[in-house]
Amino acid sequence: MRPFPQGIVQALAAAALFGISTPLAKLLLGSMSPLLLAGVLYAGSGIGLLAWMALRRGLRHSAAESSLTRRDAPWLAGAVLFGGVLGPVLMMLGLARTTASTAALLLNLESVLTAVLAWAVFRENVDRRVALGMLAIVAGAVLLSWQRRSGVSVPWGALAIAGACLCWALDNNLTRAVAGSDPVQIAAIKGGVAGTINIAIALALGYRFPHLLPVLAAGALGFIGYGLSLVLFVLALRHLGTARTSAYFSTAPFLGAALAMALFTEHGSLAFLLAGALMAIGVWLHVSERHVHEHEHAVLAHNHRHRHDVHHFHAHDFPWDGQEPHTHPHVHEQIIHSHPHYPDSHHRHGH
Incomplete structure (x- = not known):
């Protein structure tokens, strides 16, 4: 029996932490604006990881991770812009306009867009099995986004989430270029910068912080669902590459959808169940791939x-x-x- 690759465990763990954060974030949307919530989530990630870095300082010697260099700055800046600023804002706006379970499943588009960019732009190998998995996930996302209503209705919530997925796909491919460096440092910088920018924009637009408890809850959720998840995701990138890491990360929406249905007593329609089945097939095609030559x-x-x-x-x-x-x-x-x-x-x- 061949050993279970370390990168798969890290990618699945990252998916689990991020997956449960989506429906939990929806619970907090009633207490603050989507833009402010996005900022607090990332700020909590940055603050928590900076504390982690402070605690571990002096405890590691030769086994320490390599630090970021000046050559990494353009890649990290792009990752912060798309993944830390634009992506979370679009996600919170979309989450405010659609059900938590549907939003969670739509996040599967991130893995598809990540793989397409990895293949078309960054020249990473994507074979037939991975491509078929992408098609199944896209079909499920289209089924989720389609609304059977009288008249013409634009699914703005679904489009916003799709935009967030595109931003995170760019983020994933840019982050791969610096994945050999300290993942905690990468995630801490992204969280701190993105959180500061989003909070500053929200305050400039007139939004204000709610009571302390929702802020602390959002910060803690950001540390777990965004910070720790990103650290594990970067580690998985080293071992699996961008497209495959995102394929394993595709399990996150199913965890989020299941938790959403329990928290909000949402009942899956036939279209929801069919979309989930298509996406599950796509994920299985990804994770069952074996590449050797x-x-x-x-x-x-x-x-x-x-x-x-x-x-x-x-x-x-x-x-x-x-x-x-x-x-x-x-x-x-x-x-x-x-x-x-x-x-x-x-x-x-x-x-």
């Missing part, structure tokens, strides 16, 4: 946390105590071999 690793120099394995058998030019994992700049020599793999940071070859 002979491939070549070119010479590569980079810095990230790693263990000595088939891809890391380099020597050290400094005293090393044998601790695993450890972090330092290292060079990968050219190698040709065959094994099951994903388009992670060491498998970005062409096909």
